[in-house]
Amino acid sequence: MKKIFFIVTVASFILASFYRVEAQQPKKGSLIGYLSSTDRARDSARAEVFRLALRQRGYIEGQNIAFEYRYAEEKRDRLPELVADLVRLKVDVIVVAGGSGPIRAAKDGTKTIPIVMMGAGLDPVEAGLINSLARPGGNITGFTDLTGHLGGKLLELLKEAVPKVARVAILYQANNARNTFEFKEVLPASARALGLTIQRREVRDADDFERIFAAINKDRPGGLFVLGGPLMNANEKRTVDFALKSRLPSVYQSREAVVAGGLIFYGADVMENYRRVAYYVDRILKGAKPADLPVEQPMKFEFVINLKTAKQIGITIPQSLLYRADKVIR
Numbered sequence: 001m002k003k004i005f006f007i008v009t010v011a012s013f014i015l016a017s018f019y020r021v022e023a024q025q026p027k028k029g030s031l032i033g034y035l036s037s038t039d040r041a042r043d044s045a046r047a048e049v050f051r052l053a054l055r056q057r058g059y060i061e062g063q064n065i066a067f068e069y070r071y072a073e074e075k076r077d078r079l080p081e082l083v084a085d086l087v088r089l090k091v092d093v094i095v096v097a098g099g100s101g102p103i104r105a106a107k108d109g110t111k112t113i114p115i116v117m118m119g120a121g122l123d124p125v126e127a128g129l130i131n132s133l134a135r136p137g138g139n140i141t142g143f144t145d146l147t148g149h150l151g152g153k154l155l156e157l158l159k160e161a162v163p164k165v166a167r168v169a170i171l172y173q174a175n176n177a178r179n180t181f182e183f184k185e186v187l188p189a190s191a192r193a194l195g196l197t198i199q200r201r202e203v204r205d206a207d208d209f210e211r212i213f214a215a216i217n218k219d220r221p222g223g224l225f226v227l228g229g230p231l232m233n234a235n236e237k238r239t240v241d242f243a244l245k246s247r248l249p250s251v252y253q254s255r256e257a258v259v260a261g262g263l264i265f266y267g268a269d270v271m272e273n274y275r276r277v278a279y280y281v282d283r284i285l286k287g288a289k290p291a292d293l294p295v296e297q298p299m300k301f302e303f304v305i306n307l308k309t310a311k312q313i314g315i316t317i318p319q320s321l322l323y324r325a326d327k328v329i330r
Contacts, residue, residue, distance in 0.1 A: 030065045030285050033091035033113075035082060035106060037098030037230055039073045042256065046097065046274045053278035074234040076101050083109030093281050096142075097274075099178065100127050101230070107140060114290045116280045119145035119273050124295065127177075133295045141290040142280050145268040145298050151182050151225070152190030154251045154266050157303070158223050159194050161264060161310075161317050162249045165222035167197045171212065171239065172227035174202035179227045187225075198225075209235055213242050221248070226262070228253035236260065247313040255304060259329065263309050268298035302326045 034050075036043045047069070051061065059065040068089055070082040083105050086094055093114045096102050106115045107129060117124065117140060124144050130136035133144070159165055170187060172179035183200065191198045199221055201212050216224070226232055226239050236254065240261040243250035251264040258265040276296065283293060306329040310317050322328055 030059070030093075031089065031091045032065060032067050032281065033086035033089065033094040034067055034069045035072075035079075035086065035094055035096050035098070035102055036070070037072050037074060037076075037079070037102045038233060039071050040069070042233070043071065043097060046270060049271050049274045050095070050277055053275040054281060057278060057282045059282075072098075072102065074230040076105075076230060079105035080109060087113065093284055095277060095281065099229070100124075100129070103129055103140070107138075111139060113139065114284045115140045115142075116277055116284070116290070117142035117144070117295075118277050119143040119268060119270070119298070130295060133297070135291070136293070136295050137291045139290050141293040141295055142277060143273050143296055143298070145270075145273065149186060150253070150267055151186045151227075152193075154225060154253070154264065155187065155190050155194055155196060157264050157266055157321070158225070158249060158251045159196065160321055161305075162223060162315055165196070165249065167199060167219070167221040168223040168225050169199045169201045169216045169219065169221040170225050170227065171201045171203065171216075171232070173229040173231040174204045176227075176229040176231070179229050182227055203231060203235075206231070206235060209238055209242075213246075216242075216248075217246055224248045224250040226250060226252050226254075226257065244309065244312060249310075249313065249315060255302065258304050258306050258309075261306065261309050263306055263313075265302070265304040267302065269300040269302045272300045273298060304329065 034047065054065065068086060068091060070086060072078045072082060079102050087110050091113060093116060094106050095116045096106050097118045103117050124130045125132055130138065130140050155168065170183055172183060187198055199219060201216060203209055203212055224243050233254065236257050237260060240257055244261055250262045252258055252262045253267055255265045255270065280293060284290060303325050304327045305317060305322060305325045307317065308329055
């Protein structure tokens with residue numbers, strides 16, 4: 001009798017342990033919706049980092065997880081339709097790679113499917129997307145980066161790279177809320193502290209660029225600061241080529257722009273953010289509520305200098321600055 005009691009007790013303990021472990025596992029065949037404001041080619045490296053980070057957590061594509069990708073290709077009017085498509089597919093989580101526009105589109109499209117944001121855009125609290133960083137509430141959590149508040153640092157790096165610079169043209173998208181905030185609230189104070197004059201150069205659509213390029217050439221500033229945004233991303237090669245041709249030292253909020261020929265990038269390490277997003281997806285698939293997962297800010301930043309570009313436009317980057325760079329493109 002004692003032997004039978006012992007066997008039953010052990011069996012009960014094992015069964016209870018099994019259920020505890022089972023409750024912590026993601027459900028079989030999870031479907032992840034991936035919404036990007038840009039195009040597949042531009043986003044591919046970041047999406048791959050995200051997939052690999054999930055794989056390290058035990059999610060194998062084709063076995064226990066699948067992805068549905070939707071790309072807006074910098075066309076904001078497509079976002080509601082793309083979100084609606086993911087909602088129809090009944091995805092378990094929507095991961096949003098982009099700024100406030102796609103995050104808001106996802107928020108407007110569903111109040112129940114968890115949304116994980118990857119950063120960029122306006123402060124999500126100020127934008128009304130979440131209640132607070134510590135307790136986001138609703139169905140949104142993830143990352144928020146500090147891009148909109150780092151403009152002063154980029155101006156500082158430009159001044160350090162080219163000490164003689166006195167005037168900087170700020171190129172940005174006129175109807176972009178984050179760009180407007182940066183130009184009005186962030187950059188003026190930083191420029192004054194550095195003894196710089198900033199010149200406002202707005203573009204409203206793709207046809208505006210050549211007119212603005214002509215105006216910049218006429219004014220001959222000492223540097224060019226290109227803010228990030230859908231329109232700027234879609235015309236990145238044009239701005240990089242213009243800066244090279246005009247021999248203008250240029251700083252960007254896009255790492256890709258500096259790889260393509262811009263001079264300086266400083267910002268959150270986007271790849272690290274994308275790896276970290278896998279943590280949120282994992283927690284949600286195992287039962288956590290987005291409302292209870294604090295929104296994180298980046299802990300790691302990246303400083304990139306394109307030395308090839310510096311040589312091409314005829315400037316010498318101080319060695320002290322090169323030593324501080326995380327990556328120097330030679």
